[in-house]
Amino acid sequence: MTRHALPTDTPAHEAREDARPLLYRASETPGPGLGTLWLGNLPAAEDAQALHKNGITATLNLAMNIFPGPLVLSDGTQVRRYQIGMIDGAGNAPQTLAAAVQLIDGLAAGYTPGKPHYPAHRPGGLLVHCRGGRSRSVTVLALWLHLRRPATYPDLATALAHLRALRGTDDTYPLPPMLALAQEVLDRGLCAR
Template sequence: MMTLTEEAQHARRQAEKKQDKQAVLLRAAPLPNSDRWLWLGNLPAAQDGALLLQSGITSTLNLAVNLHPAALTLADGTTVRRTQVGLIDGAGNHVNHLLAGVLALDGMVHQESPGKPSYPLHRRGDILVHCRGGRSRSVAVLALYLTFSQPTKYPDVTAALAHLRQLRGTDEAHPCQPLMTLIHQVAEMPLRNYLFA
């Protein structure tokens, strides 16, 4: 991995801060046997009702421990279903917490949207996976999910990470090193045949 100078690291952080104020929403992968998609994005995208409606997104998975998007109803009356597994952007997460994010995403993919009088109006649609900037925590969970759920297209986590990094325009600096360690630990778990069959 290339090491950046202090000046280059500062410039990168400044560019990321500027980008984090703008909505980033990218089609990450289609869901097999479905017309639905998984999307990669950031917090501003998760808060933009018009953008979510235009993109067919009706559920969001927030992977930031420190951010809590408000409840949101789209212009068509659909309530966005919000799920959160709070991960730290850096050291401090446990391998099971990262796994919880992957399992939560799998649950969202397969969850039906039954109508009940006590439930806000919801319809099944695409899913946005996001954190603050859409570069580290969300990429970690999406890469693992794609590896487990679509092994023909993403035979290992390296292939899934390469796809998401290219899509997001990032390099090996993201996901951050503490998350990369956990990503490889989760990827080695014998989950594919048990949970994602």
């Protein structure tokens, strides 16, 4: 079985980005269970040195076609892997996007230490990623920032502008179906403030 079903028709500028780890600090200390929230891509999620250097001990993969494997940091910490798979385009349920926001809430609410027979772990940051860190992960983080940091991000557009500036993308990302999905989550009140 292949761990990643990557597209073969990726535009050249995306392919160049997708070939190297990208990490962007999206939000400081979202709660007692999590340190910093990070936005990134698949190569970052698989780079033990980059994760360790930035204090990241968990990842949230928002793609349904990629599967980062087990990863141990140089201090023996096993990276915890979470996944809520979405398509980068139309076809996702708004509840799935809401679940990703709520998973971040759950991880931030308190640290789960595990049990003696679980892999070694310690609290740290969370990398939110998809393949390229341009659409699915930006949508989830923008929705989370708007809903959980409304004083700084009073609307979704403000949160998106912040993440686009960090990521260096224009308004072609996130893709329109992802933005429509985020608006549906807001309109239906699927993630209470």
